[in-house]
Amino acid sequence: MSEQQLPVVVIGAGPAGLAAAAHLVERGLDPLVLEAGSAAGSAVREWGHVRLFSTWSEVVDPAAEKLLAPTGWVKPDAATYPSGADWAERYLQPLADVLGDKVRYGATVTGVSRVGRDRIVDADREAQPFTVRIQLADASEQRVLAHAVIDASGTWATPSPIGGDGLPALGEKVASDRISYRIPDLDNPAARARYAGKRTAVIGSGASAFTALATLAALSTSDDGAGTHAVWVLRRGISGSTFGGGTADQLPARGALGLAAKAAVDNGHADAVTGFRTDAIERDGEQLVLVGDDGRRLDPVDEVIVLTGLRPDLSFLSELRLGLDERLQAPVELAPLIDPNQHSCGTVYPHGVNELSHPEKDVYLVGMKSYGRAPTFLAMTGYEQVRSIAAALAGDREAAERVELTLPETGVCGGAGLFDEPQATPTDGGGCCAAPTTLTIGVGAPASSGGC
Template sequence: MNASTEALPVVVIGAGPIGLAAAARLVERDVEPLVLEAGPAAGSAVREWAHVRLFSTWGEVVDPAAEKLLAPTGWVKPDAATYPSGGDWAERYLQPLADVLGERVRYGSTVTGVSRTGRDRIVDADRDGRPFVIHYTAADGSEARVFARAVIDASGTWSTPGPAGGSGLPALGEKGAADRIAYRVPDLKDAAVRVRYAGRRTAVIGSGASAFTALAYLADLAKEAEGTHAAWILRRGISGSTFGGGDADQLPARGALGLAAKAAVEDGHADAVTGFRTEAVERDTDGRLVLVGEDGRRLDPVDEVIVLTGFRPDLTFLDELRLGLDERLQAPTDLAPLIDPNQHSCGTVYPHGAHELSHPEKDVYLAGMKSYGRAPTFLAMTGYEQVRSIAAALAGDHEAAERVELTLPETGVCGGAGLFDEPAAAEETGGGCCAAPATLTIGAPVPSGGC
């Protein structure tokens, strides 16, 4: 890297929890960051699930370097033992952090492409010595570009949810039924949303934290609105690990979430349909939706469908870079074996950093939920450790980059084979612990959501 390139900022894509933590870590290292955020405020994706409560405490979702940056402003860290909602996280931590970073954060900036200056994907000559060029659409709709010495993509996966189709593609008729299908956990505290599900039959497709949350929400609603019922669609069967770690989970709120979903089934508020892979979504003569399985089964009509089958990374704007990605998970090659959902859960993935997150394209890193590709087992604490290591590497402190400074809680559902019984399980879990958070009951003081 030449002197002119070294003077350029490190561009961080995304002003969510991990992107802002990356910026704080870079500032701590006297490396200038520039954060490009597509939304109008910090944590724009987090704000879309403001109604859900995390299953990690405040003590686990505030990055240490960010806390140091905030301290001189008079910012007071919330009680470390309490659980924030997504809205709390955004308003009480992410936005104040972004405000401290000031002009280092550009809102309304949607990245459309990243490359090396003067070098497309094919050209080898002097590639590593060239700065990066990042094209983006600015808030006023104009096209803009910025140059960078390195790129940290922490844009997450929230914008690209998985489809209902069991093959990984949208089911036939899925797009045409978009008016009756949701891909997020609904906010049933919102009266306009509540009326959509009250007294109706809803299919919930998925088997992870987000699906548990939806089932618990609908079970609560069923106690108030007669006729409210859920059909829980699982692509695999129900086993001892289906509902997670329960009382054995070292993140108690996460264990409680699975128990709430189990109670929804046992109390008759939801019926489980196992081994069902959706091939088509049809409408009956009354306009209700009928799910058709690959095995020919046709389920009873439902009024609404909630699809919670995980999230996927958007890699389109990185197409001119030479990324080394696992062919199954779309995660960095060295990281993928460590996060394989057939073998690991949130607490069994050991902390990792710059080494595991590196690519053939030097000084490019995918961090946060996006680094996990289609794997659903991400924790905010893991992302904070990732960017601590990346910032150290970019500052030339390789000893710190290789050092592990995080101990994760065990999940209670560890143990290799048996956690998931199919290779496609990553698509079925309903999202990661941070990208698709979940909660136990509407407005309840006992939290059990994502991260």
């Protein structure tokens, strides 16, 4: 097989990975999608109880829709907001089914390199195909050769820790039985019992923290939730922008979520603790005590929900020559465009192959993975990324460099000082997530496109 006859390996069968496969098929290229889970959108399914900020019209990739159309697939109501479960079951899985044997499940990528070349060797490097090492569900290993590699594995599996210095707080691992890094699904009886009537610390200042606060506030007013209370721990203070743009947000569901979090505090369902950077977690009988780096000790809590962001797993790419920004762990040309101190998901300029290229030719990080630790990602931004990359791999440089997506600014979340810290402004599953299905939100057609 010549290198050009080899497939383009796509890592991850989530929104960006499957869209990449659709664009590659449209360009006459052969994708092979490697998915660690047992179904499409495995990470998305884990936050299936959470609703997106954007409508169906903004989270379906155009090339994917063309691929689905001949099967009789019907696009859901464009003006409604899908949950993560909706997205996975009504779009991602049907798309993966259309791709058929181009998607392999239970295939965890453990390493990527060039055939016969570690990252040190220069000689004939670009002439060698990629070798992708995978581990299957039965623990056996295989090797797949590839013409190019598109990593769309996301950041869901690597949540950031509690520590204000980016490291796990002292005692964090020991207290892991009382710590969660996910938004609770209170429709699940076990999760509901875990938090009902309990005092829970929520650490983080982004959309996921808002969702957790609103969720716990709703539980506190339910028949089985008497005594439920949240302690909202922020690394900075509360300002006019802490709760987002409210009714001025061009993503109405996101604005409603911020208002719901504010109501949780205003109505006494949550207490806010500001300027607190956790250094240690100590046991106090059956409860936990958070200790700040300034020596402050908070009152004991029963549970801790850590929503301090996500970060990329770059370990299996260690033999490739990646050009990453030292702060965000995003491609160096992309990093200034997504700096969370300056940009929101609506102010990031649409970008493609030029901003996503690395010193290692024909390897790309896309979707949420491309943003490193930045939390400002939109699904439609990822769709534009993979459209550009597929065009470049097909040799159509003009199309690759053409911008085919317009993202209006949200007008409410740009500018320094909005975020607690880059790692403290989380998103979930690669698209700024919003309210759980039990939360009433305003329904409208957001002007901004994407997964937020």
